[in-house]
Amino acid sequence: MENRDDWSSQLKTIGLSTFSEAHRRILAEMSSDGLPVNYSVITQASAEAVIQAVAVMIEENNNALLTEMAQ
Numbered sequence: 522m523e524n525r526d527d528w529s530s531q532l533k534t535i536g537l538s539t540f541s542e543a544h545r546r547i548l549a550e551m552s553s554d555g556l557p558v559n560y561s562v563i564t565q566a567s568a569e570a571v572i573q574a575v576a577v578m579i580e581e582n583n584n585a586l587l588t589e590m591a592q
Contacts, residue, residue: 536574536575537574543570544567
């Protein structure tokens with residue numbers, strides 16, 4: 522695996538990118554379902570996007586670890 526600090530930065534970038542895309546998509550879906558964009562809707566969208574981002578980060582990290590172990 523790459524330098525741990527570099528990998529940590531990459532995982533953060535992956536997480537932020539995933540969060541941003543998921544948050545935008547979730548808010549658009551909620552809005553198209555007729556929900557008003559208010560604090561509770563934004564909070565719910567944020568929570569769902571965080572869960573998706575963390576899941577992607579865990580998957581990426583696991584794949585990197587498996588690749589490192591296979592070498």
